Amino acid sequence: GDSVTQMEGPVTLSEEAFLTINCTYTATGYPSLFWYVQYPGEGLQLLLKATKADDKGSNKGFEATYRKETTSFHLEKGSVQVSDSAVYFCALGSPGFQKLVFGTGTRLLVSP
């Protein structure tokens, strides 16, 4: 079945460091890919998405590129802030999907 694998956390960075959170997927067909973010005590929010190969999703300084050849959708940010501390979830939806399949989440901790 469809699945998403994310790097284990926590990822601990200093403010202004470069961020990469790895995400790879297994799916039939050509899924849509998503990154969601969960701030402490809150529900998940959609951060960015990409619906086809080579698409780049971006929002709030975060980017991720849909790489079909490596079945990956890594999340990057050039300069993290303390306020980016949260849990980040990679997710996929297969064509005609009725649900999202989420990865296990990666906690990011940014210190001043």
Next chain:
Amino acid sequence: DTAVSQTPKYLVTQMGNDKSIKCEQNLGHDTMYWYKQDSKKFLKIMFSYNNKELIINETVPNRFSPKSPDKAHLNLHINSLELGDSAVYFCASSPGTNTGELFFGEGSRLTVL
């Protein structure tokens, strides 16, 4: 105005009890979901409703019964609570079944003692 609201936010109860969690969305969305997040943050879908019709029931025990009185509400009733039911339950809504853009509530933390 909160887009997706859940009540209660916290629920502590004894094993064997029955409890309900309510969810309401004011976004005009057709589709609503219940997700369960365990202590390791793993998020798994339980149910999905589209226009009050059940479309996903993801091998959830019969003790869990969702109910959608209208498309703005999706409630979750749990009978005979077990220790393993302790988790955070998230309600979510989306404009359709395959947009991928889910709007989540703040979660309801259920603790079974």
